[in-house]
Amino acid sequence: MGLNRRVFLGTMSAAAAALSAPRVLGQARPRVVVIGGGCGGATLSRYLAKDSAGAIDVTLIEAQRSYNTCFFGNLYIGGFWRIEDTAFGYAKLATDYGVNVVHEFAVGVDRDAKVVTTGSGATFGYDRLVVAPGIDFKEGSVPGWDLSAQDAMPHAYKGGTQVQLLKAQIAAMPQGGVFAMVAPPNPYRCPPGPYERVCMVAHLLKQSNPTAKILIADPKESFSKQGLFEEAWERHYPGMITRIGPDMGGKAVEVRPDTMEIVIDGEAQEVDVCNVIPAMRAGNIAAIAGLTNEAGWVPVDPATMATRADGAVFALGDSTQQGDMPKSGFSANSQAKVAANVIRGQLTGSRIFPAKYSNTCWSLLAPEDGVKVGASYEPTPEKIASVESFVSQKGEDADLRRRTYEESLGWYAGITADMFG
Amino acid sequence: MRLGLAAAAVFAATAATAADRLGDVEKGAAIFAQQCRSCHEIGEGARNRVGPQLNGIFDRKAGTAAGATYSRNMVRMGSDGLHWTLATLDAYLANPRALVSGTRMSFRGLQDPADRADVIAFLREYSAMPQNIPESAPTARKTPPGIDPAVLDIKGDAEYGEYLAQECTTCHQRDGSDRGIPSITGWPEEDFVIAMHSYKVDLRPHPVMQMMAKRLSDEEIAALAAYFGTLD
Structure with a gap:
């Protein structure tokens, strides 16, 4: 003191x-x-x-x-x-x-x-x-994973060392290897985050390891900006990304950090990198x-x-x-x-x-291809309720997407100055 | 007072003149010769000068005439979706900086709505002729925003404005840098009020700003202006 x-x-x-x-x-x-x-x-x-x-x-x-x-x-x-x-x-x-x-x-x-x-x-x-x-993280939400496994299978869902570890593991993948992600159930931090990450991993692999594959096991039926992400995966990274939703076994996933296996719907598969983002x-x-x-x-x-x-x-x-x-x-x-x-x-x-709330989330799909989603909110007795919202559209021209990406850089400078002075 | 009058001029014009009547081409040509031609060329063989050439200005995306020099904000506004229509040209001619902050066009604006209508009618002679192409943009008239000029004279609550302004700095950089997102520091109060109302009625493009402006009442915009007025 x-x-x-x-x-x-x-x-x-x-x-x-x-x-x-x-x-x-x-x-x-x-x-x-x-x-x-x-x-x-x-x-x-x-x-x-x-x-x-x-x-x-x-x-x-x-x-x-x-x-x-x-x-x-x-x-x-x-x-x-x-x-x-x-x-x-x-x-x-x-x-x-x-x-x-x-x-x-x-x-x-x-x-x-x-x-x-x-x-x-x-x-x-x-x-x-x-x-x-x-x-x-919620203990036991992904069978086989706990915090002691975070070196073998990083969550990379808090900033800093975990993110550095995940990037290092991607760089070490063999040619034609498999990057797996266990996506989290709702509600979780940064709804577009896992899917933007998939874009960024794909961008990296496209240059250094173009025959590599990305596998997403997802317990959710749908996710944030889904149409925009799926359009981008098709356009920028064709054939690289497979998402397994809940009806195909994405809900019943187990991991084995010792053998680097992911078990989807009872079927074990060896992978090279496994990004486990548990329930929160x-x-x-x-x-x-x-x-x-x-x-x-x-x-x-x-x-x-x-x-x-x-x-x-x-x-x-x-x-x-x-x-x-x-x-x-x-x-x-x-x-x-x-x-x-x-x-x-x-x-x-x-x-x-009176309370006024707002949010905007930018995501990067590929170089200079940015999208955003946002809404304004106001309090009701029960909850903070959405008032109005917007989302980037599929098929926007490259000029607008580049502008949206540049805007996200401006926002980053703005909010970090707003936080830390 | 000055603030209220300038704002009223824009919106009264937008609400009534631009939508209701087209001006006189001959009179517009005379005004153009006096006030615009030192920087802008129009007609056969027109070249970019200090400002861009104005052939085909209707429905052109802002900041995109080939080879012309623009402010960064003008290019950004174009990327965000600003196109030149009856409504946007009318607002721009009334007060250029109120529609596009930081524009290179150093022009005090045409206060008289009839003068603007005349100039716009003249400019249309060098764009697609809407009477022959009924579906082209100049005939697609915008619903008039219909803002009561009286609300623009509201005296704002600066302390409330300071609280509301906190929401701005999540994106707009405090040090005035305009990397990626325009600077909002150190600009005239009247421009601010008109800009926010322009977002509110979708004259200015950009989904985030349109959303933020629409949730602000007239009193709240006035409060923000009053607060910004207290800053150096």
Whole structure:
């Protein structure tokens, strides 16, 4: 705590602001603790610290010193980006905004005492807690796979080393080898993600290993932007990709990491790379804090992002069950701004405005062939409901597709600046 | 006040004149000679000058005349789907920057709807003649947006605008860079209001911006403008 306090006071502007900040409610500076420094947690920390101008003490607990975005990890796999291009640090949140950044794991939450405990045993009291831990995997959802198998069969569904491992394995495939993907059941992080990944793997193989095959075992009847992806597979990678849906056995899949086998509908097949993306649930700390429902997600109030379980605890992003918004970085960023506005209002008396949410997801199909899907949302008493939506169309001209790809690069620069300052 | 008047000019024009009547070709030729010809050529043998040649402008995709020099935003708007029609030409001639932020066309705009109708009628002489080709784009008149000019004089709530503006920076870069997505920093308030209403009525192309604009009330657009007005 002493060190963290010093780090905070070392930031001139924030410290000066803190001294002059109005204390509308209560005696000491109200404290907000944020668990998880991804799209939801980093965005919320930045906006809360910036807009309260020091009136709120914001602590961000995030184990990793360097964060790799999950989005655009597929572009790294496809050879379009370097892994460093997806990496961000938290220095600006600390120095420019006065966020107290703590690089530790949150291991306990005592909601009665309003205290978070980290791996070192340090404790952090809070007036409001924000839980934004992303996802973890459901044990046993793919028979034969657990976290101990993630080296042999990577999930590559959290940014960084797992994605690097998967790319290395693809590079090591023998000529004419097989890349298999076990796609996840709904709901899961980044609905178009597995299928964009297939495009990027196919793009890579088309150049280095053109006789290789891609096999997708999929438990879902349909998936995001399906028509666009299937059109692209036919057009850019003809004959390379086979998807086995639930009626053909895609639902009953087992893997054997020791022998690199995938068993579909009782039939074992040896593969060279196996990307297992299991069923998902909210990040562990959400369950530890007692915030999750039977499905493993955190139900939230659609108007505020406060958890249904506890009005002093908010949740953001992939870990939440909120209604119609997809689990995406854009969604988490959008939800963070709503929650930051509500929390600031509750703690300092600033105005609370109506919730507005939106999302857009870009996917890259092949070089300069980008597509997007998006929607706007508003809260109803039951859920965050979709209001209006759009999706790229099949057969769009190359100029528009290139423009959409360039737009996705602009968005990446925009949202990462919005998160990390 | 200035803001409200400029906005009203665009939409009153779009709503009534362009859709209701075509102008006078002779008068349009005179205005063109006075105000446009120093940069644009039109007719037989027309070449690109400071601005593109204007033969066949109707139904042309914006920013695509062969060999002409365009702003990056104009090319982007074309890629996003902006085509020159009665409605889009009328809005562009009324206030070029309001339709295409960052356009190279340095022109203050024709305030009088009748003048614009005359120029457009003149330009049509050098495009496919719609009276002979009934299905061609210039005859496919757009439903007038019908925006009440009064709502454009609404005084915005800047604090609410600051909150709403948070949604912009998920995509638009805070440092003003326009890589991939146009910059929204440091542009005139009146252009902003008209631009958002242009997205709202689909005059400006782009599905994300059309969606974002349609969910904003007139008060909310005014709030955003008021907030942007407080920035340096």
